[in-house]
Amino acid sequence: MKPSIKEIAKRLNIAPSTVSRALNDKHDISQSLKEKVNAVAKEIGYKKNSIAARLVNKKSNTIGVFFLSREHINNEENTGFKYVEIILDKIKDKNYDLIIFSVDSDLKDKKKYIDICSERQVEGAIFIGLEDTDENTELLRNIDVPTVILEKRVSGKNISYIGSDNEYGINLILDYLFELGHQDIAFIKGPNFIECSKDRFNAFYKRMTSLNLYKDSFVKEGNFRLKSGYKATQELLNNDKIPTAIIASSDSMAIGAMKAIEEKGLRIPDDISLVGYDGFEIGAFLSPSLTTVYQDFQTMGIKAVETLFSMIENKESSVNLVFKPKLIERKSTKKIFS
Amino acid sequence: MKPSIKEIAKRLNIAPSTVSRALNDKHDISQSLKEKVNAVAKEIGYKKNSIAARLVNKKSNTIGVFFLSREHINNEENTGFKYVEIILDKIKDKNYDLIIFSVDSDLKDKKKYIDICSERQVEGAIFIGLEDTDENTELLRNIDVPTVILEKRVSGKNISYIGSDNEYGINLILDYLFELGHQDIAFIKGPNFIECSKDRFNAFYKRMTSLNLYKDSFVKEGNFRLKSGYKATQELLNNDKIPTAIIASSDSMAIGAMKAIEEKGLRIPDDISLVGYDGFEIGAFLSPSLTTVYQDFQTMGIKAVETLFSMIENKESSVNLVFKPKLIERKSTKKIFS
């Protein structure tokens, strides 16, 4: 049996409530008693049962993190985990526990996220890369606990959205490629059930169509992973007409693309220019180094936590934060001479 | 006020305990009553307060995951998160919550992991990539909750160890390089406070020394990250005598090394052979593709969860599982002609 507050009380011949107050360093307890209580607590190895404390305080001190599971999307450089890492780090100074759930369609049938939040008495929730379905949107819109969602636009009383401006990012790339003289530009999109991947493709489609440059055969779909970028590029290069530039909507897919291009005996950037998306550190180390769009995951993760806590603690209302990504020009892109 | 069990009881004019039993689908409650209770529960949006349930049941249904934080080690391909991902996935069918903590030296001063486990009434713990200090070893040896530790050998009544045979892995590489005729072999070690990185270096040192091939100037230290591999290799290549092969004790550092080698105007594998360690998927997509040692993180992560639950649920005793890594021969290594 683990020692409880009663045990300490008995040993000191005082009331349990007094022990509780001493342990919690309340000001109506004499210093000497506090010391005695703490000494005994230490001696018998007393540790507060946070479950009991949470029950009486009606405060769970936990926040829930939900992110899209590996079955659906698991790029080598898992974006979701980048966030988790930052969130964990940022939350350390707060006295909150973080319970983490991976989300997939199985879960939907069993327990809704909302139920989990409710049962666990979670005080705040963060969703990362949630699948973009109407059902999810509807579910979250009415969530009754302060919530931050990353990379999927949902608005509601208790829900803040933090994301990156994907249309802006894609146009950054297109502006740059046009400037270099490219017109035959291929696009490797991400999976359709991820909002940001839809956004990126839509931005590409919109801009290219408006310029009469869009071609269906120059668009392939991947799943953000290395191999899918590789395969998509193989298909692209088997066309009669080959693009002069390829945009991959993730760095991982761009790396896969590099491999396929190389295997085809083509050179980057001489024969074909390549642009990634994400801005992972590894892009700088590839050969050639990868031109890409940098998203500041660090800042977004930190903002997610700050936003959540200002909603929880200061009762501030929900916000929408959209960050602008930046183009990083490196060696995988080149001016075209035609 | 959230609806409680009492609210349902009142509406139905029955006892709260009856409601509890109905909700928990006990067999001593009539089907009709269960249906009525569930209907009302749904109607008023009742959700069980798991904190209260956990208090009476004296069962927290949570396991704690602790892993080394980003300040100390954060390779692009974060090994720790690979485990977390697998653990999450594996734990989904169990009815357990997972609370996650990142561990750094700050934490040591404030709250010990053991205290956290104790306060949260955690039923099991998993440690990933814990810093290798005597203090940690001692602390964990006496932990009183079923625990699995990955990649750091600690033995104790309640603690299972799961890891990879690093000495074997390094010898796999050395056997292979010797076979290719290499003798001037450099080594980029990882940080000393990580046990597996010490093990890898020690294995290298032992073997090389025994063959009279060891040279201090051929050893550099990195921190498992891309950039450190890059810098270490730069230093290596500024020596008077240049190695014919480099072993990086992580794939990330190997990628950094590639960059440095290329910048120096040397070719892989013609001028210099390069071997990584980890076996991340990306190695296959680099050019040249990277010869490396593959560690089956997937299996180790799954085993960690299985082991933990057999300790928790079946009261089985602790075990030590050591997995053998495999050599993956790719294009970054080549026979030497001297």
Place this chain on the structure above:
DNA sequence: CTGTTAGCGCCTTCAC
């Protein structure tokens, strides 16, 4: 089958 009672471990009134 269902109600009554008691209590999980802690904390917050309210007395004294």
Place this chain on the structure above:
DNA sequence: GTGAAGGCGCTAACAG
């Protein structure tokens, strides 16, 4: 300053 009493929301034990 400290003690006594009550209760957080739920469930198990015992009655009937």
